[in-house]
Amino acid sequence: MNQDPLLAGLAALAADPPQGLLDRIAARWVRVPGPIGELAVAFTDQGVAYVHEGDGFAEAFRKRFGRPLLPGARPPAGLLPALRTGRPSGLRLDLRGMSDFQREVLEAARTIPRGEVRPYAWIAERVGRPRAVRAVGTALARNPVPLLIPCHRVTRSDGVVGEYVFGPAAKERLLLAEGADLERVRELAGRRVFYLASDTTGVVCFPTCHNARRITPRHRHGFRSVAQARAAGYRPCRTCEPARAGLTG
C-alpha cells in the first residue's frame, strides 16, 4: 500500500520482461493517413499523446516531450476510425502533463460535434473563466492531439475561422469537409447575426447547431447577442448552450 513507487518500479523491472516498463516510459509511433495529408501519431499505454504532420515529427516530439520514441507495429485501436469520422469512437487519449486549465479547455472542445463550430469565448465560459478568451486560444494552440480533439471547430465570435496549428486554410478545408456551413456563417456575420432562434420552440442557438439548421425560414429570427434574444423571449438551446451572459460578437 505505502510502498515506495520507485522501489516497486525497480522490483517490476527485475521481475518482468522490460517490455511493460519500457512502454510506460517510451512512446510508440506510427504514420497514418489523415484528412489533410500524412500524419505521425505517438501513443503510450494510456492512449494517443501526440498528433503531428508527417514532416519533422520526431524532432518535434523530442523537443516537446523529451521521452524515448520507438516505432510502433500498428496504430492504437480506434485511431483510424476517429480520424476518418471526426468522432471520438472510443479512442483513448494520453493527456498527462497538461495543466488543469488546458485539459478542461481540450475537454470542452472535444464536445463540439462534427459539422458545427463554437467561439473561443464559449469555451472560456464553459471552463469557468469567461474572460480568459485569449488564454483559451493559447491552450488550443498547444493541443497535442489536433483532429482527435477538434480544436479546428473553435472559431472566432465574429464569424472568421481564426488561426490553426495546420494553418487557417486547413482549418477551413476540414470544416467544409465535415459539412459545416461556413458560407452561411459568413453571410449571417455580415449582417451581424450570430445566433438563430425559432419562434415555434422559443429557443436560440448557434447557427451551426443541428437544432438551428432545422428552423423553418419563416420561423427563423437572427440575433446579434444572446441578451437580445433573451429580451425577445427566447431561451438558450440546451444542446449548443449559447452563452448565458456576454458573447455578442
Added chain:
DNA sequence: TGTTTGGCGTCGC
C-alpha cells in the same frame, strides 16, 4: 472597417 485596449494562462528569463 479598423484600431486600441482589456484580460489571462504560459513560458522564458
Added chain:
DNA sequence: GGCGACGCCAAAC
C-alpha cells in the same frame, strides 16, 4: 519565485 512578453480572442472606441 517574480516579471514581462506573447498569443488560434473579444468588445469598445
